[in-house]
Amino acid sequence: MEVAKLTDVTRVYKIGEVETRALNGVSITIGDGEFTSLVGPSGSGKTTLLQLIGCLDQPTSGKVIIDGKETTNLNRNQRANLRKGTIGFVFQFFALIPTLTAYENVEMPLLLNGKNSTERKQRVLELLKAVDMSERAHHRPDQLSGGQQQRVAVARALATNPKLILADEPTANLDTENGEQVMEIMKRLNKETGTTFVFATHDPRVIKYATRVVTLRDGVIEKDNHTPAK
Amino acid sequence: MMNYFKMAYRNLGRHRRRSVLSGLALAMGTALLMFVAAFFQGEMRSSLETTLRLNTGHIQVRDADYDPDKLSVAWDYLIENPDQVAAQIETLDQVQAATPRLLASGIVSVRDDSSGVEIMGVDPASSANDPYRHLVSGDFVTADDREGIVIGYPLAESLGLKVGGQLTLLINTSDGNVDEQVFTVRGIFTTGSTAYDKGIVLLPLAKAQAFSGAENHASMIFVLLKDREQAEAVAAAMPSQNFQVKTWRELNSLLVLINDFSNAYITFINLIVLGVTATVIINTLLMSVFERTREIGILTAIGMKGRQIITLFLAEASLLALGGVTFGSLAGWALSAYFAKVGIYFGDLGISQGMILDDRIYPYLTLDSAINLIVTAFIITVLASLYPARLASRMEPVEALHGAK
Structure with a gap:
């Protein structure tokens, strides 16, 4: 079963008169339960591909199907709805809402999905426990270390039980220990819940966890192979 | 809805000084307008009463x-x-x-x-x-x-x-x-x-x-x-x-007209002052939108819709309005009440077209005009926030996540 299917996708950015072809006719299918790394040098198109899979952006041409739904013609709100229920995000910068506590950050997607307070509480506590952040549930982001913030971000990404988690350079701002910790958690959750993970990274620490590595260069897929999980 | 207000409250607390100053601008505007309304009403009321008491009475019966x-x-x-x-x-x-x-x-x-x-x-x-x-x-x-x-x-x-x-x-x-x-x-x-x-x-x-x-x-x-x-x-x-019978309204038609005109004048001043105040609120919220571009991107990425982002900013404006208007109304009321007691001395204001003015004007605040002003100030503030709120809601998630406008 495929979670995402991109067919002949091109994304051109235009800044003034200059056109940049970030992706050039990319086709890729992400299967259910995969733990995939998108690798490649800066400017190869990893982040753009991730954003298109995440419905944060729309392709200039080509087709993007997420969880069986064609997304190319969806409007802003329809895309927000699709993201809300199907996709979770982990960003390179520790993308938590600074005014909310760890608990409230994880709770936010559940609120947006209209879950009641009992369901929310149960799920948030469960997730914070899963990422080993129960003790710091009521701390705000500025009271947490980078690694802790990223673990909260992982918990938030998983809050609504999405089919797909997209992570853009999730360990780029973390030291080795914290980076490993975050990856271990994600790998464990991938195994336990069957959630599909796709990373954009050039961190070898992340790549070694991947079951599939897709290499991009100059907006095209250069290599796509499977790496056994460790 | 409570969650929006909770977030809004915390967001305002991030730049406490800026929020307080914006609220203060609104409070000063409201206080000033309340006092101006009380002053005009006091002036018109005392002018009418004095004119009736001294000059025209309620009815005059005269030879035809x-x-x-x-x-x-x-x-x-x-x-x-x-x-x-x-x-x-x-x-x-x-x-x-x-x-x-x-x-x-x-x-x-x-x-x-x-x-x-x-x-x-x-x-x-x-x-x-x-x-x-x-x-x-x-x-x-x-x-x-x-x-x-x-x-x-x-x-x-x-x-x-x-x-x-x-x-x-x-x-x-x-x-x-x-x-x-x-x-x-x-x-x-x-x-x-x-x-x-x-x-x-x-x-x-x-x-x-x-x-x-x-x-x-x-x-x-x-x-x-x-x-x-x-x-x-x-x-x-x-x-x-053989008589002409004139009522006070006929005898003071100009005064009645000026009274009506003063109400229009007060509305006009209200709109100008609240318009200026609204720009302060717009400015505060615009700064907030630009500073929180990435955050808006995150919220959009996790599925917050444009309408919900607008609600979040409207909640911030409502809290600012609530604080500013409440404080301003209390100050305006206190100012009006104080001068209603001691009066404001103007000296000889002259008599114009049979309209007699007392040397001392006592502001008079009516509940109607106070409520009118409070509601108007609140609505204008919230309306003013629509522009920054819409701007935030229309940000493309990708651009917002990269911190662009």
Whole structure:
């Protein structure tokens, strides 16, 4: 079963008169339960591909199907709805809402999905426990270390039980220990819940966890192979 | 919804000084407008009350041919047997007092100083003349006094007169001539309006009639009602043959117009001041949107819709409005209440088109105008936030996540 299917996708950015072809006719299918790394040098198109899979952006041409739904013609709100229920995000910068506590950050997607307070509480506590952040549930982001913030971000990404988690350079701002910790958690959750993970990274620490590595260069897929999980 | 307000509250707390200053701008605007509204209402209210009390009454009954601008005492323009007419009017239930008055023009002179005045013959016993009984010194004239006169404090000052002092009064008589007589100042009054007090002198009606040659005539029957809103109904019930019956609304049409105009004027000022305040709020929220671009991107990425982002910013504006308007209303109310007690002294504001202004204005805040202002300020603030809120809601997630505009 495929979670995402991109067919002949091109994304051109235009800044003034200059056109940049970030992706050039990319086709890729992400299967259910995969733990995939998108690798490649800066400017190869990893982040753009991730954003298109995440419905944060729309392709200039080509087709993007997420969880069986064609997304190319969806409007802003329809895309927000699709993201809300199907996709979770982990960003390179520790993308938590600074005014909310760890608990409230994880709770936010559940609120947006209209879950009641009992369901929310149960799920948030469960997730914070899963990422080993129960003790710091009521701390705000500025009271947490980078690694802790990223673990909260992982918990938030998983809050609504999405089919797909997209992570853009999730360990780029973390030291080795914290980076490993975050990856271990994600790998464990991938195994336990069957959630599909796709990373954009050039961190070898992340790549070694991947079951599939897709290499991009100059907006095209250069290599796509499977790496056994460790 | 509570969660939006919780987030909004915390967001405002991020830049506490900026939020407080924005709230303060709104508070100052609201306080200022509330005070201005109270000031205008106080001015209009006291002007109307003073004008009715001193000048026009609630109803005037006059001879059909009487022209108030000429102050003529020719018999053709006057009411005959005014005491009878007044007594007849006073039998009406709604009437508090009805009294004849004779008005003539004259000149007061003391040695080399002189001043043009309106001479008013009054029945000293009538309660309608109570406003003239606020005496700075001396006593009010009695009905049978043939040499006594009561004058206003500013006139006494300008002519250097004291109680017991003498003045020469020149009067235009009913046959078109002039006559003069020396009178003794019995009392010096103050009504609270310098402009009015320096232009009027009071004689007992009988003396004024004899002096002017009006004999058993008066310029008008001055009528005060228990409730001035009854004026039209009472006027309709009055004898109208050979008389003109005028209500206070007809007699003060300009004042009524100015009153209406002042309401429009206040609305206009409200819109200007609140417009300026709104730009402060827009500015605050715009800065907030630009600073939180990435955060908006995150919220959008996790599935927050445009409508929900708008709600978040509207909640921030509502909290700012709630704080600012509440604080401003309390300050405006306190300011109005204080000056309503002590008044604001303006001195001689003059008389314009029969509109008499007191020397001291007492702001008067009505519940209606306070609520009107509070609701308007709140709505304008929230409306002002729509622009930044919409801007935030329309950000493309990718651009927002990269911190771009």
